[in-house]
Amino acid sequence: MPDLSNQRRLAAAILKCGEGRVWIDPASQEELADAVTRSDVRSAIKAGVIRRLPVRGTSRARARRHASEVARGRHSGPGSRRGTPSARVPHKERWMRRIRPQRALLRELREAKKITPAVYREFYRRAKGGMFRSRAHLLANLRLGGHLPEEKR
Secondary structure (H helix, E strand, O other): OOOOHHHHHHHHHHHOOOHHHEEEOHHHHHHHOOOOOHHHHHHHHHHOOEEEOOOOOOOOHHHHHHHHHHHOOOOOOHHHOOOOHHHHOOHHHHHHHHHHHHHHHHHHHHHOOOOOHHHHHHHHHHHHOOOOOOHHHHHHHHHHOOOOOOOOO
């Protein structure tokens, strides 16, 4: 296998591309070893023995796959997080997600006459004070206080 680095360099200059994009026909390597001048290389290009390869771009396949996984909720572990928990979900947003179901539950129970307006008002105030972690926690406290009957399991 002859050393064709000089021919490759000349071809790159003629084809106006990098040496990595110069394709040399493996079957014609012996004859190309004799091509030492620019005109020899030019005639080899004309004959199709030397060609310029197309530009290789960066494949977006991996990026697209990653983006689709992120859309499905993957790759969101602690190592991928930037910013504090309150930057990702603001305090107010977390509060709204917690308080709205609690208030809806209290309203529902009052309208169904399962709790009195006085109990509604008391627990509404407690909810506003942030006493309950969740809707389930509020229900548990209503049962503990004897305001609701125990549920049969």
